[in-house]
Amino acid sequence: MNLPNKLTMFRVILIPFFVVFLLVDITSVDKWIALAIFIVASLTDMLDGKIARKYNLVTNFGKFMDPLADKLLVCSALICLVALERIPAWMVIVIIAREFIISGFRLVASDNGVVIAASYWGKFKTTFQIIMICLMIADLEALQLLTMIVTWVAVILTVVSLVDYLVKNKDVMKDTK
Numbered sequence: 001m002n003l004p005n006k007l008t009m010f011r012v013i014l015i016p017f018f019v020v021f022l023l024v025d026i027t028s029v030d031k032w033i034a035l036a037i038f039i040v041a042s043l044t045d046m047l048d049g050k051i052a053r054k055y056n057l058v059t060n061f062g063k064f065m066d067p068l069a070d071k072l073l074v075c076s077a078l079i080c081l082v083a084l085e086r087i088p089a090w091m092v093i094v095i096i097a098r099e100f101i102i103s104g105f106r107l108v109a110s111d112n113g114v115v116i117a118a119s120y121w122g123k124f125k126t127t128f129q130i131i132m133i134c135l136m137i138a139d140l141e142a143l144q145l146l147t148m149i150v151t152w153v154a155v156i157l158t159v160v161s162l163v164d165y166l167v168k169n170k171d172v173m174k175d176t177k
Helices: 003-023 030-054 060-083 089-111 120-138 141-168
Strands: none
Touching: 003 030, 003 060, 030 060, 030 120, 060 089, 060 120, 089 141, 120 141
């Protein structure tokens, strides 16, 4: 269990705490605690990958758990935000559907001995989704227009990154047997 894998597991452990602070309304600072937890968890995602690549600490566990931890964090946040009526369910369905499609696609590619790297579109998508979630957690009146714009950009990038991914890797789905 190296440092990047510990950071990944830390991110997974943070998720229930994030959800509780986001959904419960006990004190006036709950959403700010949830936001802080989400930011820390998001930063561990960036950090664990950089450390793993820089110090050659890439493991099979990390290859499996890191993307799973990312999806758990983002999907948990989005589902909570639907419950809080801060994002329409259809947008969350589009975002989560994209993740399932890409995961399935990567599984087929892996089965064929093909490794598909993340694209820039996917990285932009992730960045905008994280910013969108942070803005929605903060839920500040003064930032409503910005939140709406970032949300639409995140959803559009979600679709664009999916199309880009499928077009660039269409040969993966061809039956070679």
